[in-house]
Amino acid sequence: MAPLLWSRGEPGTDWGGLEIATRESSALLRLWRGFMTARYFVAAVLLVLQVITLTIGQPVHRAAIAVSIAYLVATLLGSRYARFQPPIRGMGPTWFATVGIDLATFTLLQLLQIGSINYTPLFALPVLLGAVLGTVSVGLGTTAAVTLLLLADAAWNWLQQPSDSSTRFVQAALTGTGLFVVALLAHELSRRLAREEALAVRNRSSAQMHAQVNDLVIETLTEGVLVIDSFGRVHAANPAADEILGQGLAGMALPFPLDTHPAWQPLAALAAQTFLRRAPQSHEVPVAQVQGAPREVRVRTRLTPPSERGFDSLCVMFLQDLRELEARIRTEKLAAMGRMSAAVAHEIRNPLAAITQASGLLAEDLVDPAHRKLTSMVQHNAQRLARIVDDVLDVARARQQRIEPLGDMVELDTTVRMLTEEWVRQSKRNGVLVMLATGGRDVRFDVEHLRRILVNLLDNAARYAGERDGSIQVSTLADGRDRAHLQVWSDGAPLETAVQRHLFEPFFSSESRSSGLGLFICRELCERHGATIGYERRALAANGPEGNDFFVSFAPAETRLTQ
Structure with missing residues (x-):
């Protein structure tokens, strides 16, 4: 189903200044099918009524039977071939194939009536069809046409029976007034239905978009997320929760009790405590793993607001591996170390240079091979320590990019x-x-x-x-x-x-x-x-x-x- 998009129209535009931007409305299409079914039913009833009247020997105009048969065929062909694009904006092919045929049929039956049969109530069908599926001008125009036909029928009877004419004129006027009221109300209800449908489609699309975004955000969170109801059942879990908790969490069918594994019982107890106190909780608990030592996890819980429809709150549990948290803290320490690395480098390099120089001067005066070996060890390790200092500084600070000679x-x-x-x-x-x-x-x-x-x-x-x-x-x-x-x-x-x-x-x-x-x-x-x-x-x-x-x-x- 294509979404309904409404835009503000120019002054005087039908449908109260609102236009449907798409050519399909499921609500109006359902109403169209309902009206087509009603026309089938009315046509069949008219034909059966004419046949029954003829069977019991009551006077029936032969032309009325032919009109009823023609109307039944016309309803079948109209529903099959008439193309409906909501709303009906004028008296075009769609209007003539439906409303126009109804008006002509009911008018002929009214003129061909014999006895006390009155076909006036049938005019409500085309009036409703035009008011509900058409613009306000189409609805009011159809109602005006029906009123004029009723007045014309009253005038025809007045020409034939002048003594009994006032009642028909009053009845035609009152019927026309009622049809105008019904047309306005039906059109307003139809417009509101289409507007509510458009709003519902937009809200549903927005809800689906937000749900997809929320799912994506939750799945990419480094923190584990569990959604738990008041009975301790898990209704949602993200991949990070599976990595932190383990125990085959990803393969479990939702929902499942949180205390399924003994390792998760502290989490279930914390969720129950959250519901009992109706307040957020925060604890650090060890969670046993399938392999390796237990993992220290920081657990934080939050309650969602209760739904207006009576649904209870849900407990959203956030799981954070303390080891990863400590790693981020250490990374922040690295940034702080980078700011002081330059001063530390100078403080370390100067004593190293002095040690290297002093050992070199001392080696010049030494004759004993053992002493010379000791000074050589001092120089070698001092140089090695200097290289290590350079490497650590390269890690702690960003150097300007340049061509450096590679090793041998x-x-x-x-x-x-x-x-x-x-x-x-x-x-x-x-x-x-x-x-x-x-x-x-x-x-x-x-x-x-x-x-x-x-x-x-x-x-x-x-x-x-x-x-x-x-x-x-x-x-x-x-x-x-x-x-x-x-x-x-x-x-x-x-x-x-x-x-x-x-x-x-x-x-x-x-x-x-x-x-x-x-x-x-x-x-x-x-x-x-x-x-x-x-x-x-x-x-x-x-x-x-x-x-x-x-x-x-x-x-x-x-x-x-x-x-």
Whole structure:
């Protein structure tokens, strides 16, 4: 059904200054079909009446039977072929095919009547049809035509019987007056019906649009949303609620009791408390997960206003993962740290420069090899600390884009083996399996940056991996697009979806004692060298166990990066 659009017309326009912008109105079309059915019924009754009158031997004009048959055929053809476009704006083909035929038929029957039969009440049908389905001018014009026909019939009878004429004139005048009142009222009701239909269509379209927008907003919220009734049944839930609560929430048929799972009983109790106190509630509750430790969730409830039709309020429950909230807070801290990083850099760099210079001067006067080795260690670590400071500052502040020289070409397999063995010696971790398969391929990467990336990934893997041989696997490989890859795989538990979304964001960590900068700095270092870093849950072999795989895809050797 096409919507009804109303626009303000010019002064004097029919329908009270309102025009229907579309050519279809379901209400007026239903009225049209109703009038067509009424015409069938009237035509059939007229024909049956003529036949019954003829059968019982009462005087009947033969022409009246022919007129009744012709009227029945005309109603059938008119309803089949007459094209109705609301409203009827003039006495055109549609008017003549319906109202005009009715007026002509009833007038002929009135003139051909024999005995006491009076066909005057039938004129109400064309009057109503014109007033309801036509403009005000069509309705009043049709009523005026009927009144003139009634007065003409009274005048005809007056010419035939002058002594009994006053009653017919008065009856015609009163009937015409009543028909005018009925036409005005019917037209006003028809116009109001069309106006209410247009308003209902607009409101329904607006409601559908708002419902779609609300659904989209709720689905994209990072907060979980549950809609609960006073009986503790969940009527709506968004994807974020499924990620926070788990337990197969997305697969449940709505509505379902919130206390279906024992892990959700604290939420059901909080919803019941909200209905009991008729006030918002806010609590932090642990929610057990299918895998892993319980998740701390901040729960806030709100009550919707009660409906005017007697429907009770609904409890809207908002679920927020405290870990994600803490991650956002840490991100805000990063912005604050950026504003003070320049001053801190100067404060750190100056002592580092003094330490480096002092150790260099001291080395010139030292003869003992042991002492010279100690000063060399001081210089090496001071320089390494200076590079780390530069890397952290690159994370904390935005540098102007410029061309920077990339690191030297390094053989990937040899470097990875050296760095991995160094990490194994320092961490005393056993069971690390190294598989190198790039065939001596070189990549352009700073060795110290590669060390930081590999050490960070190995530290993360060791934190969650098992103790068996091969629980941590370091491998390299090359693909057909001339790109080398580094993989650090561990058999740890799967990462939660919420953790995966923020893996490489600053200050986000599932460990309370972690700074949350490790993977973020790894990503920054990879991007500086044209490489990419990512994560996926997969098995290294076809029938092997699944694990957490962090991979680095290096840029082709000829790539130059614009910072």
